[in-house]
Structures are given as structure tokens and as C-alpha cells.
Amino acid sequence: MAILALALVFVGASFAQAQQAQSTAGLTVNATVSEFAALTLAGNTGAGAATITFPNSDPGANPTVTAGPVTVSASFRTNGTATVYVLPTGAGLVGSAHSSNVIPWSNISSTSSGAGFFAPSQGVAWGVGSGSGILVGTGTQSGVYADSFTYTLLNSYNYNVDSYSGTVTYTLLAP
Amino acid sequence: MKVRKGILSIAVTLALALGAIPGPASLKAAGPPGVQLFITPDKMSFRMDTPPSTAVCEVTIRVIAPGRTPWRLTLQALGPLQSPKGFQIPASRVTWKGSPGNVFLDGTLSDKHPQMLGRGLGSKVGVVRFLLQNSWDLAAGQFNQKLLYNLSSP
Numbered sequence: 393m394a395i396l397a398l399a400l401v402f403v404g405a406s407f408a409q410a411q412q413a414q415s416t417a418g419l420t421v422n423a424t425v426s427e428f429a430a431l432t433l434a435g436n437t438g439a440g441a442a443t444i445t446f447p448n449s450d451p452g453a454n455p456t457v458t459a460g461p462v463t464v465s466a467s468f469r470t471n472g473t474a475t476v477y478v479l480p481t482g483a484g485l486v487g488s489a490h491s492s493n494v495i496p497w498s499n500i501s502s503t504s505s506g507a508g509f510f511a512p513s514q515g516v517a518w519g520v521g522s523g524s525g526i527l528v529g530t531g532t533q534s535g536v537y538a539d540s541f542t543y544t545l546l547n548s549y550n551y552n553v554d555s556y557s558g559t560v561t562y563t564l565l566a567p
Numbered sequence: 568m569k570v571r572k573g574i575l576s577i578a579v580t581l582a583l584a585l586g587a588i589p590g591p592a593s594l595k596a597a598g599p600p601g602v603q604l605f606i607t608p609d610k611m612s613f614r615m616d617t618p619p620s621t622a623v624c625e626v627t628i629r630v631i632a633p634g635r636t637p638w639r640l641t642l643q644a645l646g647p648l649q650s651p652k653g654f655q656i657p658a659s660r661v662t663w664k665g666s667p668g669n670v671f672l673d674g675t676l677s678d679k680h681p682q683m684l685g686r687g688l689g690s691k692v693g694v695v696r697f698l699l700q701n702s703w704d705l706a707a708g709q710f711n712q713k714l715l716y717n718l719s720s721p
Contacts, residue, residue: 413720415604419626423613423648423656423699423710469618471652471706535704 427470429566434463444543451547458544460502465538466509466529468566473532476510478502479525480518480560487554495556499546502528509537518560525563602638603631604718615701622699627692628671628685630718635688638720641681642674645715650708656699658712664696671695681717 435442444459468474480497487493497518506514513528529537611624632638642663648656658678665671671685671693685693 413601415602415718417604417606417716417718418609419606419714419716420610421613421644421648421661421697421710421712421714422610423615423622425615425656425701425705425707425710427707428617428703467618467703469703469705469707471650471654471708533704534706 425469427468427566429466429468429470429474429564431467431476431562431564432463432465433562434465435460446543446545449547451549455547456544457547458542460542461540462543463538463540464504464510464528464562465536466564467536468564469534470532470566471534472567473530474509474534474564474566475524475527476529477525477563477565478516478518478528478560479563481558485556485558487552487556489554490552493552493554493556495545495551497558497560499548500543502541502543504528504539504541507539509533509535510539513539513541524565525561528562529564602636602718602720604640604716605629605631606716611697613697613699615699615705618701618703618705620701622701624697624699626695626697628695628716629690629692630685630687631690632687632720633689636720637688638686638718639683640671640685641717641719642676642684643681643715643717644676644678645713646678648710648712650706650710652706652708654706654708654710656705656710660700662698662700664698666694666696676714684716 433442435444442462444462446457446459449457464476466474466476484494484496484499501515501517502513503515504510504513509531510529512530516526516528518526531537605628607627607629611626613622613624615622628640630638630640644658644661647658658676661676662674663676663684664673665685670687670691672683674682674684676682684695685691
């Protein structure tokens with residue numbers, strides 16, 4: 393009885409061993425994901441720049457005037473914190489007839505829906521730019537983010553008659 | 568005497584049974600002999616720059632199987648692609664296209680279950696192109712993982 397039991401166990405083990413021939417091999421996978429950043433402004437002009445125009449209006453009837461929208465799109469891949477800054481150039485909008493005519497940047501503000509990455513952009517007043525500029529976007533999650541910005545100018549009887557223009561620069565930093 | 572016959576009977580039965588037992592693969596008369604797997608190269612590196620794009624790596628797979636021995640080949644990741652800073656790329660972001668298509672199949676990598684990569688009869692050689700979708704939502708960094716091929720033959 394003991395011999396028979398041993399034989400059965402052996403038969404079972406042999407079947408299991410012959411059930412499958414098997415071979416395994418490993419493959420090492422490396423992926424290098426580079427940092428990358430791209431910023432676009434989509435307004436009424438071509439790629440790389442957008443132009444907004446504030447309408448001429450009676451300050452008594454319209455104490456503020458608006459312009460835009462401009463769609464700001466930030467695409468970045470980082471493992472740090474990405475930021476978008478607005479940096480005004482010079483003291484403000486400068487008159488074309490007389491460069492001494494200036495509407496200070498502090499009289500202009502911008503706002504967006506302020507969702508997610510562009511949360512800091514809601515109701516941002518522009519002062520004179522310093523350093524990196526005025527923060528309008530920040531986040532750590534790589535991705536593509538876009539928001540629609542509108543711009544507001546404080547209207548005033550004190551502005552000299554002239555045609556004013558100025559430039560602000562949007563900068564995306566993704567370390 | 569009756570007892571002695573009984574023992575003899577058991578011994579003969581056992582010998583016959585052993586003769587009919589299929590042995591391990593190394594025994595010549597015992598089922599299919601072993602199959603062998605060769606992968607070249609044993610390391611692949613995806614480089615992902617400007618998205619959206621697809622990074623591609625290619626490996627050559629050779630299965631050595633005598634005669635018309637059937638085999639099947641599966642592939643499984645041991646986890647998501649992992650960066651030293653803790654960021655991950657899901658294994659399912661890696662897909663592959665096998666050729667010839669009647670042997671090596673297209674598929675999507677998984678770290679949960681082995682995925683069928685190929686099946687055939689006898690020795691075969693094929694090329695598998697691995698694709699990694701490059702998109703903005705990936706964190707920057709160096710990612711690593713191991714994949715495990717498993718070749719089996721019934």
C-alpha cells in the first residue's frame with residue numbers, strides 16, 4: 393500500500409513537469425521625457441502676437457472700456473512649478489503724437505475665467521513691470537491650459553488727445 | 568504464497584506505469600522539447616521631445632522551437648514606468664505592433680495581466696515596434712521599468 397501511494401505521487405509530479413516548456417526573458421525600458429514649454433496668444437493678429445484696441449468713448453458715460461478677448465494658451469511639461477507672467481514694457485501706453493502723453497499701466501487690468509492653472513489671473517491690475525512681471529498662471533501638473541483674457545482701461549477726461557500704444561509680454565516659465 | 572504473488576503484481580504494475588509516464592522536456596521521448604527565446608536588444612530607450620508625437624523602439628524576437636512545436640509568447644510590465652521623483656507613466660501608454668502579423672500580434676502593455684504578443688508553430692522570427700505616446704501631461708524626467716516576456720509551449 394505504501395509503495396502504491398508513492399508511485400501515484402511520482403506519476404502526478406511527472407505530469408506536472410511535462411505540462412509546459414517555458415522560457416522567460418526581461419526587457420529594460422527607459423523613457424526620457426524632456427522639459428518643454430510653449431505659449432501662444434490668439435487674438436486678431438497672426439501667431440506670436442495679439443493686438444487689442446480700446447474704443448474711444450465718453451468717460452462720463454463709460455468710466456471703463458474693455459478690449460479683447462485674447463486666448464492665452466500655455467503648454468508645458470515639467471516636474472516643477474510652471475508660471476505665466478505678464479510684463480508691461482515701459483511706463484504705460486505712450487502717445488504717438490507726443491511721447492510725453494502716457495496712460496500708466498496701472499490704469500489697465502486684465503481678467504480671465506480664472507479656472508485651474510490661470511486662477512491667479514482674475515482681476516489683475518497692471519502696475520509697472522518689475523522682475524518677472526505679474527503672475528497670471530501657475531501650476532505643477534504638466535498639460536495644456538488655455539483661458540480667454542479681457543482687458544479693461546480706466547477711462548478719463550484727463551487723458552490728452554492722442555493715439556496710444558504699448559506692449560506687454562506674456563512669459564511661460566517651466567523649470 | 569498468496570501474499571508473495573500480491574507483491575509481485577504491484578511491482579510489475581508500477582514498472583509499466585513508469586514506462587508510460589511523460590518525462591520532463593529534456594527527455595527525448597517525453598513530449599515536446601524545450602523552446603528558446605531570444606530578444607535583441609534587451610534594452611529600449613524612448614526619447615520624447617516635443618509633443619504630440621510618438622516615440623518608437625524596435626526589438627527583434629526569435630523563437631526557436633523544433634519541428635512544428637506550438638508556442639505562445641506573452642508580455643507583461645512589472646509596473647508603470649517610474650521616475651526617481653515618483654512620477655509615473657502608465658504601462659498602458661505603451662503599445663506595440665508585431666510583424667509578421669500572423670505570428671506577432673498588436674497589443675497594449677499591461678502591468679496587471681500578461682498580454683499575448685505572439686503564437687506559432689516551430690521557429691519564428693519577427694519584429695515588434697513599441698510605441699509610446701508623447702503628450703503634454705507627462706512629467707519631465709527619466710522613467711524606467713522592466714518588461715517580462717514569457718514563452719511557453721504545451
